[in-house]
Structure formats: C-alpha cells, structure tokens
Amino acid sequence: MLKKILPNDIYEIINSKVNYKVVNEIRLRADKPIVLILGSQRVFLGQNGITNNLKYAIYSSKIMVEDVIFRASECSIYSVNEQLKKGYLVTKGGIRLGIGGDLIEEAGKVKTMTNFNSVNIRLPHEIKNCSLSAFNYIVQNNGILNTLIISPPGAGKTTFLRDFVCQLSERNYAYNVLVLDERGEFDLGASGSIGNFADKISFASKKIGFENGIRSLSPNLIVTDELGQKEDVEAVLYATNSGVSVLASAHSDTLENFIKKPSFEELISNKIFKRYILLSQRNGPGTMEGIYDENFSRLR
Amino acid sequence: MKLFVLVVISCVSIYVGYLCSKKYKVRANFFQAMVYLCQKFDVEINYSRERVKNIFLGLDEKQKNKLKGIDINYLSFIDKEAPLEKAMLFKDINFLKEEEKDLIFMFFKGLGRSDVDSQSKEIKNFQNRFETLSANANNENKKYGSLSIKLGFIAGLFILVVFI
Numbered sequence: 001m002l003k004k005i006l007p008n009d010i011y012e013i014i015n016s017k018v019n020y021k022v023v024n025e026i027r028l029r030a031d032k033p034i035v036l037i038l039g040s041q042r043v044f045l046g047q048n049g050i051t052n053n054l055k056y057a058i059y060s061s062k063i064m065v066e067d068v069i070f071r072a073s074e075c076s077i078y079s080v081n082e083q084l085k086k087g088y089l090v091t092k093g094g095i096r097l098g099i100g101g102d103l104i105e106e107a108g109k110v111k112t113m114t115n116f117n118s119v120n121i122r123l124p125h126e127i128k129n130c131s132l133s134a135f136n137y138i139v140q141n142n143g144i145l146n147t148l149i150i151s152p153p154g155a156g157k158t159t160f161l162r163d164f165v166c167q168l169s170e171r172n173y174a175y176n177v178l179v180l181d182e183r184g185e186f187d188l189g190a191s192g193s194i195g196n197f198a199d200k201i202s203f204a205s206k207k208i209g210f211e212n213g214i215r216s217l218s219p220n221l222i223v224t225d226e227l228g229q230k231e232d233v234e235a236v237l238y239a240t241n242s243g244v245s246v247l248a249s250a251h252s253d254t255l256e257n258f259i260k261k262p263s264f265e266e267l268i269s270n271k272i273f274k275r276y277i278l279l280s281q282r283n284g285p286g287t288m289e290g291i292y293d294e295n296f297s298r299l300r
Numbered sequence: 301m302k303l304f305v306l307v308v309i310s311c312v313s314i315y316v317g318y319l320c321s322k323k324y325k326v327r328a329n330f331f332q333a334m335v336y337l338c339q340k341f342d343v344e345i346n347y348s349r350e351r352v353k354n355i356f357l358g359l360d361e362k363q364k365n366k367l368k369g370i371d372i373n374y375l376s377f378i379d380k381e382a383p384l385e386k387a388m389l390f391k392d393i394n395f396l397k398e399e400e401k402d403l404i405f406m407f408f409k410g411l412g413r414s415d416v417d418s419q420s421k422e423i424k425n426f427q428n429r430f431e432t433l434s435a436n437a438n439n440e441n442k443k444y445g446s447l448s449i450k451l452g453f454i455a456g457l458f459i460l461v462v463f464i
Contacts, residue, residue, distance in 0.1 A: 004380065075378050076412040078419045079349040112415040 001093030002123070005071040007064060010034070010045070017049030021125065024154060024285065028065050029100075029118040033057035037154075039284050066116050072097050082203075083183070084113040090184035096122040122154070124185070130156065130286045131164040134277050137291050137299060138164070138247070144175065144221050146240060146272055149249040150258050151279035156286030157249035158185050160279065161223050162194060164247065168221075169195025178219035180209040185225060198223075210235040214242050221245045233267055240272055253280075255296060271295075306463050310456030317452015321445040326368065326395050328441040331434035333366035334404070338427035341411075342420055352412045353378050368393055374408050384409060403429060 003011050006026075014020065018036065025037035026045075033054060034045040043050040044057035051057060072091050073080045083089045089097040100118035104111045138147045149157050165177055177198040179186055184202050186194055194200065199217045201209045206224060213219060222239050227250045239246050252258035255278055259268060267273060271294040278289040291300040340359070344350040350358075356371050364371060373391055377384040386405050390396065396404070407426045414422070 008380070070413065071380075073412070074351045074353065076349075076351040076353075077414055078345055078412065078416045079351055081415045084415075112418075114414075 001091050001095050005068050005091065007067065013045065013047065013049065023123055026121040028060040028068060030062035030065055031059060034060050040281055062117060065119050068119050069097065069099060069116050081112055085110045087113065088183065094124045094185060096185055125159065127156065127159050127163065127286050129163065131160050131167055133288060134291055135167055138275055144245040145274035146245055147247045147275040147277060148273045149277050149279060150252050150255065152253045153251060154285060155279045155281045157279065158225055159286055161225060161247065161249060162186055165198050165223055166195045169197050175220040176218060178213045178217050178222045180206060180213060180222055180224040182206060182225065206232045206235040210239050214239060214244055219244055221247060223247045225249050226251065228263060230263055233263055236267065236272065255292065306460055310459050313456040313459065314452045317448045320448035323395050324441040324445040328437040329366040330368055331430055331437045333363050334430040335427060335434050336363055338423050338430060341423050345416055345419055400433065
C-alpha cells in the first residue's frame with residue numbers, strides 16, 4: 001500500500017535503502033525535510049537512505065503532501081471526508097495518516113479539511129505474540145477480564161489488541177469476539193489478521209458500535225481502541241452491565257497520569273477494569289512496563 | 301477492366317464519405333457518454349461515496365466503447381502508471397477540438413479532489429457544459445454526417461458517369 005501512496009522516487013529509496021521493518025512513521029511537511037521515525041530515533045530521508053545531515057535530506061513539497069493524501073484516499077477525497085474532518089485517514093492496508101491542513105467550519109460544524117500541509121504516515125507492524133506475556137493475566141477460568149491497555153501514541157496499543165484477538169483464535173477459545181474498529185486501524189490487509197472467530201464493525205462510534213454489536217452479534221468480548229470521551233466510557237459501562245467483557249486501550253504515558261484523567265474516574269472508582277497493562281516505546285513499540293489489577297497493585 | 305477500376309474508385313469515394321460521417325457520430329457518442337458519466341458520478345458519490353476507480357470499472361461496455369479509451373487512459377493515472385497530462389489522457393483520441401480537450405482535462409483533473417458537496421456541484425457544472433457540447437455534436441452529426449455520406453455517394457456516381 002505504501003507504494004501506492006508515496007511518490008515513486010521516495011518509495012524506491014525507502015524500499016531499497018531503508019530497513020522498512022524498523023520504520024514507524026514517515027513525516028512529510030510542506031517545504032521541510034522528510035523525517036523518518038525509527039523507534040525513538042528521528043532521522044532525515046536522503047537520496048542514499050537515512051541521514052542525520054540536513055544538507056543531504058530530501059525536501060517534501062505541498063504538492064507532494066497533497067498527492068500522498070489524494071492517493072491514500074484512492075483518488076477519492078470525498079469518500080474519506082468523515083475521517084478528514086477528524087484529521088486522519090486510514091488506508092485499506094491499515095496505514096494511518098495523520099493530516100495537517102485547514103479545517104473548514106460551517107454553522108459550527110467541521111465541513112471538511114483542505115489546504116493540506118503535512119502528513120504523518122504511521123506504518124503498522126504486526127508483532128507476533130506481543131500479547132502473550134499478558135495473556136494469562138487477562139484470560140482466566142471464569143472468562144476474560146475487562147482490561148485496559150495504556151500507552152503513549154505509537155507504543156503498540158493497536159498491535160497488542162490485534163495480536164490478543166488472534167491469540168484467542170489460535171488457541172481455540174470459544175469466545176465470540178467483536179472488534180469495534182472505529183478508525184479502520186485493525187485491518188492489516190494480507191499481512192495481518194484478526195483470527196477466524198472475530199466479527200468486526202468499522203467506522204462506527206463506540207456508542208453505536210457497542211449497542212448494535214451487543215444486540216446483533218451477541219459477543220462475549222468487545223475489543224476497541226482509544227477510549228477517551230465521556231460517551232466511550234458510557235459505552236463501556238453499557239457493555240459490562242450487559243455481561244460483555246471489554247478489552248480497550250487509552251492514551252497516557254504513565255499510570256499516575258492516567259488515574260488523573262477525569263473521563264476515566266467512574267471506570268476507576270467502580271473498578272470496571274480488572275487489569276491495566278502499561279506499554280511504552282522504551283525498547284521499541286510494545287515494551288510491556290507492567291500489569292496491574294483493579295487497585296493498581298502490580299502483578300508483573 | 302476500365303469498368304472495374306471505375307467501380308472501385310466510386311466505392312472508395314463513398315467509403316471516404318462514410319469515414320467523414322463517422323467522425324461526427326463518434327463525437328456525438330463521446331459527449332453523450334461524458335454526460336452519462338457525470339450523471340453516474342453524481343449518483344454514486346452522493347449515494348455510496350464510491351471510489352473513482354470503481355465508478356469507471358462499473359461502466360457498462362456500451363458506455364466504455366463510446367468513451368474511446370479516455371477512461372482507460374485516466375485509470376492508468378489512478379494506478380500510478382502515468383502522470384495526469386493532456387497528451388496521456390487524449391492518447392489516440394483525435395476527434396476533439398483543443399478547447400474541448402481543455403474542458404475534459406479540467407473535468408478529470410478535478411475528480412476525487414474535494415468533499416461530496418463540492419464535488420457534486422463541480423460535476424453538475426461540467427455536466428451542463430457536456431450537455432451543450434453533446435447537443436452541438438448531435439446537430440453536427442445530423443447535418444454534416446449524412447451530408448458526408450451523400451457527397452461521397454454523389455462523387456462516386458459522378459466519376460462513374462463522367463468516365464463511362
């Protein structure tokens with residue numbers, strides 16, 4: 001998919017002179033050098049591959065940025081407008097693009113985004129078995145415990161969730177799993193999978209997705225990414241009150257900062273989540289910093 | 301022998317007349333197909349947000365034939381095989397005037413570049429202009445198309461009569 005969205009010359013350099021497996025992000029900004037994020041390292045892209053010298057860096061233009069977004073939308077910006085309004089775009093192969101540009105507002109509502117000036121291409125990488133060390137802490141004899149994955153952006157939350165769903169399938173656990181993929185990020189195309197026993201609802205809000213999914217697909221477990229809004233918390237409460245387990249993720253760099261977030265107060269005080277798993281980028285995306293119980297006592 | 305040569309020459313002149321008339325027919329069909337394309341785009345974009353490529357691929361064979369390969373040329377841009385340039389878009393298309401090519405090029409250049417409302421308005425605007433061109437091309441076809449055949453036939457007959 002990257003080949004389809006990047007200019008041919010840029011793709012050729014990345015493909016032939018950069019180790020694609022370690023590239024997490026490609027950042028293009030109008031009239032600025034192209035930056036690659038490799039783990040926690042930031043480097044420029046040059047004609048001969050990566051470079052730390054600005055003199056050899058390749059610069060991206062506004063036209064290049066616009067063309068990447070146009071290509072990523074499959075040459076159909078109108079078909080991804082709802083995503084653009086929220087500042088992102090997800091391609092078929094699960095590549096996530098964060099987009100900077102001008103938001104057009106009309107009658108207090110965002111109508112669209114135009115005049116694109118930067119794009120952050122986040123490359124998904126399947127890290128096989130990355131959820132295994134936490135598996136037995138989540139899956140217990142009496143079912144799957146409500147679990148929240150906590151990490152800063154780019155530390156492997158989605159990868160963890162995807163792998164966990166896959167592990168359930170591979171181990172033949174008799175659970176109906178519903179993946180609520182609000183932003184289309186679970187789809188890795190041919191290179192990844194969510195297993196054989198999971199249903200998926202895409203591009204629906206958590207409120208609608210949880211309600212419809214529970215009614216129509218009777219799941220034992222709902223897996224979803226990035227809780228944050230009040231409505232998301234309500235959706236989780238709706239699911240747990242309906243007897244459905246929830247495996248979700250949330251943004252935060254430390255457990256202390258997470259506990260301070262007002263939107264999660266109700267979930268924390270009512271001990272809805274029985275497990276908290278903290279991830280970081282310390283040794284690359286998916287580094288497990290700790291597993292905690294509902295009282296935030298460390299289990300591992 | 302002489303009679304045979306005369307018959308061949310008169311047939312050739314009739315055929316030339318037919319070829320001239322065909323150009324008008326092709327133009328009329330082409331603009332008709334462009335109007336149809338606009339209508340299809342408007343419906344598909346508003347109803348299902350269908351991708352540009354799928355809309356082209358979903359055209360029926362009759363419409364595709366009328367477009368004389370401009371759809372295939374455009375798809376090669378979508379598939380990143382060629383840049384969107386006039387020479388590429390109108391490759392093997394020689395029945396359009398320069399100002400018509402400019403208009404059609406602008407149409408293709410704007411496809412998929414904006415949100416539904418803007419795209420829909422833009423397409424409607426182009427549809428109006430293609431409808432005018434289609435009406436003109438139809439009139440030309442009626443007027444000059446049949447005239448070309450008639451002239452070819454008369455020329456052929458004239459050759460026969462003069463030389464026999």
